[in-house]
Amino acid sequence: MTSQAVASATARNGGNRRIIVMMGAPGAGKGTQAERLAAELGLPHVSTGELFRAMLQSDSKLGRKVRGYVESGGLVPDDIVVAMVRDRLGEADAAEGVILDGFPRTLAQAEALDKMLHKAGASVSAVLYIEVPQHMLLARLSGRRICTKDDQHVYHVEAMPPKKEGICDVCGAELYQRADDSEATVLGRLDTQLPPMFEVIDYYAGHDVLFPVRGDQPPEAVTADLLHVVTARGAA
Numbered sequence: 001m002t003s004q005a006v007a008s009a010t011a012r013n014g015g016n017r018r019i020i021v022m023m024g025a026p027g028a029g030k031g032t033q034a035e036r037l038a039a040e041l042g043l044p045h046v047s048t049g050e051l052f053r054a055m056l057q058s059d060s061k062l063g064r065k066v067r068g069y070v071e072s073g074g075l076v077p078d079d080i081v082v083a084m085v086r087d088r089l090g091e092a093d094a095a096e097g098v099i100l101d102g103f104p105r106t107l108a109q110a111e112a113l114d115k116m117l118h119k120a121g122a123s124v125s126a127v128l129y130i131e132v133p134q135h136m137l138l139a140r141l142s143g144r145r146i147c148t149k150d151d152q153h154v155y156h157v158e159a160m161p162p163k164k165e166g167i168c169d170v171c172g173a174e175l176y177q178r179a180d181d182s183e184a185t186v187l188g189r190l191d192t193q194l195p196p197m198f199e200v201i202d203y204y205a206g207h208d209v210l211f212p213v214r215g216d217q218p219p220e221a222v223t224a225d226l227l228h229v230v231t232a233r234g235a236a
């Protein structure tokens, strides 16, 4: 699509550009659902994880800045993340809308997103929050077990249990839990990540664009609920 075509597509869409934000705690299945929704709605799935990986390969000015922060082990500041997303939203395939996954992660990012969309005559169409009770997040995240002989043999105590508890189906070796997956580590991670997420959720609730969907059901049912919300919202 030429830049002229993008401009006219944006003008044609006006406020109907579908900007959908996916929210959910680690373990809620946000990435998978974003992927499915993108395919169903024919919109690009814009994940900040992927944007970061692309930036690390890129020799652009922004890419070099991002690399500097990542290599020094520092957090990438909000304004850099916002610039990265702004660039991505300006690309041709995003003219009709996007599914944002991993952004905004902070209140400052949410406000910056509103500002940049407002300038383009658009706004956030819907914020889809996949709600999963904390005890279930903990079970999902801490239930992973790995084979001591081959780390490609991965199980989950609830979702994908081995035939015999604690033993690999393939090689009969013992299974173990990575330190990263221990309950204490997972709880620590949730304690760090959830408060800023709830700030963003409260912000969107205040703007009447927040739509919670139950995440404690089979993935197909979650997808169906998400699609239902987007269609009812007229964003589809």
Ligand SMILES: [Zn+2]
Binding pocket: 147, 148, 149, 150, 153, 168, 169, 170, 171, 172, 173
């Ligand atoms: Zn094994």
